[in-house]
Every structure is written in C-alpha cells, then in structure tokens.
Amino acid sequence: MAGLRETPPPPPGAGHNNGPSMEAGRAWRVHCWTRARAARAEAKLPLPIVRMRIARAQELGLPYKTYASVRAVSGRDVAALLFTSNALRLFREGALPEDRRAALEAVRHCLLAGLIHPPLAVTAPEPLAQAARAPGLFHGWTETRDMIAAAHPRLPGPAVLLIGETALEETWAAAGRLAGYLEGAGYFGPETR
Template sequence: MPWCVTHGIGHNSGTDPAGYRGRLHQWRRARRAVMGNVMPVEVVRLRVRRAAALGLDYGTYASVRAATGRDIVALLFSSNALGMIRRAELEAVRAAKLSDVAASRGVLVHAPLAAETPDPLDWAAPAPRFTDSWGAMRRHLRAVLADRKLPSDAVLMIGDTAFEREWCAAARAAGYVPAARYFG
C-alpha cells in the first residue's frame, strides 16, 4: 500500500485525503509567528474603505468579517427596514444611501406588497410568511440566495423586527444589523 494512503497517529491529514486542514493549521501558525496579531495598516485601510462602500461602520464590518472569514458581497433588507410599510417604494433618504452601496442589494418584501424591485435595489423576493415553520423559512431563504448564486455566509441582513432577526439564523447569513443602526 502506498505511503500516502496510510496515515499514522498525529498525521495532520487525518481523515482529510488532501490534507487541507493540516496545511491550513500550519499556514495560520506560521503567519502568527511572523506577523503576530497585528494587521498591516494597508489591510486596515482597505477594510475601512470597504466598510464605507457598504454603508457600514468599521466595527460592524470587522466583526462580521472576523466571524465569517469572508467579505460581505450582498445586503439583504426586509421591506420593513426600508420603510415599505404600505407601498412598494423606498423612503428618499434610505434610497439615497443605498444608491452608493458597492454590493448586491436585495429586499424581502412582506405580503401583501408585491415583490417588485424598487430603485436603487438590484432584486426583490417575497419574504417568508409569519406562519411558516422554521424549516420552511430556512428552505425559502436559502432558495432565494441560491437563485442569485449568493453564498449565505457573505450576505448581511438588515431588518426591523425580531421575526426578521430570525432570518439570519435560518439562512445562515453573515449577520444581522437593525435598520435603525444601518440607516441611523
């Protein structure tokens, strides 16, 4: 039997045939040894600019990035967060802020409003119903993201109610930000 198939105790490849986890561990350890816990100034500057381009404060952006290990590629709003309570139009102040966002922008529209895409957003979809079970809500949200080829852990949700906060966990999204914090 070839030597690469049989791994001894303590071998970093473990059950991973490609040895990815072992290499990742060694890379992280070597990086910490060289750089310590200090992030280069250029990286911090890039991330501050990226946070501003998303319309986020740096603290929120950095915490989401640290938790997921990914950049935010999309913002997903609830229609409540956008002030679309009785009509499918955005409030002018909120629309102005969203027109400058450098990411995919979507909205989950609560019934009875139609899931039409208001300016300046990129797409719209129906929101999960209040009567949906957890499993149905999860399937619905994951299908919405999959249809747009968005990785769920790179999508930040912005909502206005406790019900909408649950969407984050159901979709396994990057995080949740209250609308008052995002637009405030």
C-alpha cells in the same frame, strides 16, 4: 519495589471547584498561551489591509467596527446586503423613502436585495437588484431558509448581511445561515427612524 504501581490520587471531594492545576510548569503554560493569543493573525493586521477594509466598510455604508465584526464572525467579505421591507420603510407599493433610497444608491460593489412582506407585491424598488417574498410566522425553519436563499441566489449565506427591524426578522439570519443581522437604525442611523 520496581514492580509496584502508584495508585492515582482520589477524585476531588464535595465542594472542590476543579480549579487550575497547580502542578509544576503552570506559569510556563500560561506564558505560552498568552504569547500564542497575541501572535494571532487577526491581532496584527498590516496597515494596508486595515485601510482596504475601512474603504470596503465605507463602500457598504457600514461602520468599520460593524463590518470588522461581521467579517470576523463569518470569515468572508460581505457580498450582499439583504433588506427587509420593514427596514426599508416600504409600507405601500413603490414608496421607498428618499433617505433610504439615497443611502442605498451610495452602496458600491455589493448586491442589494429585499425580502418583501405581504401584502406588498414582490418587486425590487430601485436601487434594489432583486427581491423575494419574506417568510411569515407560519413558515417552518426549512421553508424560511429556502425563502431567504431565493433572495440571494448564487451567493453563499455567510457573504450576506441581513438588515431588518423585528425580532422575527432577526431569527432569519440564523435560519438562512447568513453572516449576521443588523437593525435598520444601525445601518441607516437613528435619525432616519
């Protein structure tokens, strides 16, 4: 009977949920998987690195939890903060509110840029280093991506965090392939709304 082959078992019937295999060795595979997840590099950061990242979050004016999640998703440090004119409460020419100005002046070692909505002139109010025109409703995905890239030239998208106020502005983070999106209240705090 050495030449006979075993026939494979029939496929699961109706109502079968294709649950986990109950064959021998399953407990060992679960154990190995659990140990591998616990040993990941992100799970055990050395204390000096955690301290450096807390200091970096403070330099950027971000809560550590927000900074850590943005860094984990993008795989990079935040090199630029890109603010929309809505998040800055910039509703008329040259009138950046004092609370917003003070928060931006406290940021260290980071490019500050703006996306300015029409009809405002495309100028970078102090302390922003540069500004570009914000995309509108009528711009396509490619045009939106190019307009956002113009606001942070020479920087890769995953190193830029967008801070805005509206659902439309939130889609710009995906269009520009940015590190993420944060609402203005999450950056400036709810008391500045």
